[in-house]
Amino acid sequence: TSDKKTSLSVASLVPLLEMERQLINNLEEYTIDLKQKLQILESQIAAMRAENEKGYADPLAYVSNPLNGLSLIRRLNQDWVMWRKFMQKPVGVLQMRTLDLWLKKLPTNMDLYSACAGIIRIRDYYDLKLSDIIRGNLFRFKYNVSMSVPDLYAMGQHLFENDQFLCAIPLLQDVLQRIREEPFPMGPQLNIEELDVIKLLVQSYVQSQQYLQALSILEEGLELSSSDAFLIREKENALRLMKETPTKEKPTKKCTIVNKKHDIWKNTKECCKGTYKSNNRLMCYYNSSTTPFLRIAPFKTEQIGLDPYVVVFHDVLSPREISKLISLTDRKLVQAVTVNKKSFKEMVRTAKAHWVYRGYQELTKRIYRRIHDMSGFELADAENFQIVNYGIGGHYGEHKDYFNASSSFFTGYHRSQTKKYLGDRIATVLFYLSDVEQGGATVFPGISADSAYTVYPRAGTAAMWYNLHTDGLGDPTTLHVACPVIVGSKWVMTQWIRERSQIFARPCLEPSPSLNPS
Numbered sequence: 163t164s165d166k167k168t169s170l171s172v173a174s175l176v177p178l179l180e181m182e183r184q185l186i187n188n189l190e191e192y193t194i195d196l197k198q199k200l201q202i203l204e205s206q207i208a209a210m211r212a213e214n215e216k217g218y219a220d221p222l223a224y225v226s227n228p229l230n231g232l233s234l235i236r237r238l239n240q241d242w243v244m245w246r247k248f249m250q251k252p253v254g255v256l257q258m259r260t261l262d263l264w265l266k267k268l269p270t271n272m273d274l275y276s277a278c279a280g281i282i283r284i285r286d287y288y289d290l291k292l293s294d295i296i297r298g299n300l301f302r303f304k305y306n307v308s309m310s311v312p313d314l315y316a317m318g319q320h321l322f323e324n325d326q327f328l329c330a331i332p333l334l335q336d337v338l339q340r341i342r343e344e345p346f347p348m349g350p351q352l353n354i355e356e357l358d359v360i361k362l363l364v365q366s367y368v369q370s371q372q373y374l375q376a377l378s379i380l381e382e383g384l385e386l387s388s389s390d391a392f393l394i395r396e397k398e399n400a401l402r403l404m405k406e407t408p409t410k411e412k413p414t415k416k417c418t419i420v421n422k423k424h425d426i427w428k429n430t431k432e433c434c435k436g437t438y439k440s441n442n443r444l445m446c447y448y449n450s451s452t453t454p455f456l457r458i459a460p461f462k463t464e465q466i467g468l469d470p471y472v473v474v475f476h477d478v479l480s481p482r483e484i485s486k487l488i489s490l491t492d493r494k495l496v497q498a499v500t501v502n503k504k505s506f507k508e509m510v511r512t513a514k515a516h517w518v519y520r521g522y523q524e525l526t527k528r529i530y531r532r533i534h535d536m537s538g539f540e541l542a543d544a545e546n547f548q549i550v551n552y553g554i555g556g557h558y559g560e561h562k563d564y565f566n567a568s569s570s571f572f573t574g575y576h577r578s579q580t581k582k583y584l585g586d587r588i589a590t591v592l593f594y595l596s597d598v599e600q601g602g603a604t605v606f607p608g609i610s611a612d613s614a615y616t617v618y619p620r621a622g623t624a625a626m627w628y629n630l631h632t633d634g635l636g637d638p639t640t641l642h643v644a645c646p647v648i649v650g651s652k653w654v655m656t657q658w659i660r661e662r663s664q665i666f667a668r669p670c671l672e673p674s675p676s677l678n679p680s
């Protein structure tokens with residue numbers, strides 16, 4: 163439905179290209195029909211004109227011949243009725259019907275909204291400027307892609323609708339200038355009305371208390387349409403507001419994001435950008451002891467941080483396993499939801515997720531055994547795998563994986579699921595199923611300066627951490643964030659391990675027994 167905030171995952175954009183190709187083909191077929199009709203007309207007109215010219219030289223002689231006379235009468239009696247029908251018959255009925263079938267499957271307003279929001283999110287997390295982003299300057303690299311005028315206009319409208327007036331202004335100014343230089347950037351059919359842009363700009367200036375600019379652009383609008391009721395009203399409004407507002411109050415002129423000033427947000431951004439100083443007393447080692455099997459096949463293990471304890475296992479999934487896992491999700495990805503409803507509305511998680519059922523097949527069983535070897539945990543009661551593909555600027559905002567019975571997020575559903583059956587999420591194993599060209603790191607912004615970590619996605623590796631203290635209470639330092647993807651299609655697979663069946667694997671009060679190297 164239209165008001166649900168969904169986001170298209172990057173992988174699901176691939177079939178859209180094919181869809182677009184079909185739509186273009188369909189439109190091309192329409193031109194073929196048009197051309198055929200034109201050809202019929204041209205040849206018939208030539209023939210009719212030739213006959214008419216024949217009589218025109220000496221009309222009386224022409225009509226005196228009864229064959230000519232009859233023909234003239236018949237032509238005028240019959241043919242023009244036929245031509246009227248010909249002119250009336252629409253071209254492209256078939257193609258229009260085809261188009262109608264496609265229209266229902268095309269991205270919705272909400273999809274466009276999510277895409278715009280994704281771009282804004284990239285700006286905010288990586289401290290980029292929209293003026294750079296729209297020119298293809300994405301974080302560390304410059305790409306040979308830039309936004310077209312209609313794309314810019316869509317972004318400007320999005321910012322406007324989200325009250326980011328100061329940010330909308332430069333984009334809308336850009337649009338205005340460019341449609342004045344070239345009125346039909348996408349042909350007259352997809353015209354952007356100059357007056358519409360002006361109206362958005364006027365409102366943006368008024369909203370950001372830049373009344374002089376508002377008035378000057380208003381004059382430009384009134385030149386185009388002197389009796390436009392909206393413009394006349396806005397002009398009175400702007401003049402009144404200008405008088406009422408004390409002059410010494412200087413409005414900010416820079417497009418900046420408000421709120422979000424707290425330390426976790428600052429740390430998150432540093433971590434996402436990879437500019438955080440990392441602890442250099444960590445090590446890499448071969449883990450050959452968590453389970454007996456590891457003596458013949460130890461895991462390459464890298465410590466990411468000690469408190470909370472986070473490790474990364476390298477090369478734990480093969481490319482073949484990864485492509486099989488991803489193919490399990492084909493066409494089955496649905497909007498990922500979070501435990502609390504509010505976060506869903508606010509786009510805390512912008513990805514498509516798919517649950518892969520336990521014991522589904524040899525492949526997943528094998529991976530369960532591997533997770534047992536990595537963690538030492540019993541997986542009899544583990545959750546299903548969740549495979550996720552992120553969207554444009556796709557992210558997962560700050561959250562903890564545990565439920566904590568006392569937490570307010572702990573809704574009825576989860577209470578029964580956690581307490582009675584499986585217990586809380588004692589640990590998380592996060593597999594990366596893809597590299598990501600830029601962005602998309604998993605970060606632990608930490609509560610103190612030296613417990614902020616960044617894990618970069620690399621196909622085949624897996625991060626693992628404990629969500630609970632040994633007394634079973636949630637460890638708040640495990641708060642983490644999936645940073646927005648800048649460029650790439652990020653795939654992950656999570657395994658949340660439940661507490662209940664770990665009574666022998668991880669008895670209480672023993673600190674992190676299976677991961678620390680001895």
Ligand SMILES: O=C(O)CCC(=O)C(=O)O
Pocket residue numbers: 558563592602603604642643644645654656
């Ligand atoms: O995708 C990521 O990097 C993190 C995902 C995550 O935190 C989760 O699914 O709980």
Ligand SMILES: [Fe+2]
Pocket residue numbers: 561562563642
């Ligand atoms: Fe998580």
